[in-house]
Amino acid sequence: MSIPIYRPHLAGNLSRYVEECISTGWISSRGDFIGRFEEAFASYTGVKEATSVSNGTVAIHLILEALGIGPGDEVIVPTFTYIASVNTILQTGAKPVYVDSLEETLQIDPNAVRAAIGPRTKAVMAVHLYGHPCDMDAIVAICDEHSLLLIEDCAEAFGTFWKGRHVGSFGDGATFSFFGNKTITTGEGGMVLARDPNILARCRHLKSQGVSPTREYWHDVLAYNYRMTNIQAAIGLSQIELADEILRKKRELAKTYRESLSGLPLRTHDSVGEVVHSNWMCSVILDNAEYRDDLRQKLKAEGIDTRPFFPPAHRMPHSAAEGDFPVADGLSARGINLPSFPDITEREVHSVCSTIREFF
Incomplete structure (x- = not known):
């Protein structure tokens, strides 16, 4: 195609940052750029902290696991979404409960969410589709009223705001994607936010093979390798700057x-x-x-x-x-x-x- 659907904007300090990774040898999942990117992303989205991961899909799976969602639970999710939103619910053993969307905004219908709540409902996943935010006033009110967890899938919504607040700052947990066609990219990559610092700490523990912070090569929980590389983070930092x-x-x-x-x-x-x-x-x-x-x-x-x-x-x-x-x-x-x-x-x-x- 002479005019593609997407082409990333790769400029600024990208080459210099990546060259620094190569020249110093820090090319894997450790290095200064990981912390720098996480801090810059948290600052841009208006939250206290964030943790990076290898892609946007594992970001959703990680926050679902960290929040304790699993077999027997139901998660309300729009059927009109990218399949990763649903696959990750299924991967935890929970059941996706589909609801319809709004014609005008394309976003999840709050009235449909309210009607879908049942005795096993544990969470609502609000997907900010194609860059427009969901009605967060309504969704937050429903979750508060019924004591439900709120997860924001912001894979397509970096730079999206609801009434002056960046999406991802409303829920118990939120996720972003940095795939090559996203607004800012790291090639592959993602980010996880959480309201509770203990949940975010659990995300960090789970994403890194559950390694003990005090005992070398000791792993105290079944976990995953969901870490971002330093090179990805270097690209991400250059993207945040742009x-x-x-x-x-x-x-x-x-x-x-x-x-x-x-x-x-x-x-x-x-x-x-x-x-x-x-x-x-x-x-x-x-x-x-x-x-x-x-x-x-x-x-x-x-x-x-x-x-x-x-x-x-x-x-x-x-x-x-x-x-x-x-x-x-x-x-x-x-x-x-x-x-x-x-x-x-x-x-x-x-x-x-x-x-x-x-x-x-």
Whole structure:
């Protein structure tokens, strides 16, 4: 594809930091950049501390384990999400209980959450999809009222704010992804936040093979190797330093798409309410699902890469469940993610928009 769906913004101190890792020999899961990246990330998101991991999926699994979620528990989760949100619940032995989403924002429906609460419900997972925040006032109130744990899946929501607070700062635990197509990237990688410092300490213990802090090569719990490398952290620190610039470019791109595609039988995924949409993906939702695949083929023929919206998790073979989720099904059938990388050129954006206009 001549215009890819995403290309990371790799600039600033990246090469210098990575070269420092190589020249000093600190290339694995120890080194100064790990602590520096964790501190910078915590500061940017407005929390006290954070712990890095090898990818965004294990980040979710780690916080679920640290919070004690397991067999017999139920976790309410939107069916309209990336499958990692659901896979990690299943991996703990807990049961995902699916709920529908809101048409306007694409986010989890608080009324559906309230209706899904049962005697085995232990947690709610709020997934901030495609860079727009969930209604955290409503979700927090529900969790407080029913004494439920709140987990925020912020894989797609670095730079996203709800009423002045960065997402990830509301829940008992929160996770982020730094995959190559995320707003800031470490190639692979992730981050875990937790309200309770004891839970975060448990995350650190579990992510590093459960090694004893006082006895050499002694492991006191069944645990995992979920550690980030120093090279990943070096890349991440250079990305944090560029975060405001990257987010500004993505806001400008979303604005251009919104203005250039106005008047067509589609809508862009815009901010609703007192929020900051990080526009991880610049998305369009068609009025009519029957045109979605044909439009994607038209764009592909012009060398323009796109992605469809995620299929609902309740329709996947390994995580199938009964239920009626019309909003999730409708959004999944009508949604397209357009090229969303921060360094896309004016000419490339014009090519995307003119191709869409030509199709209609």
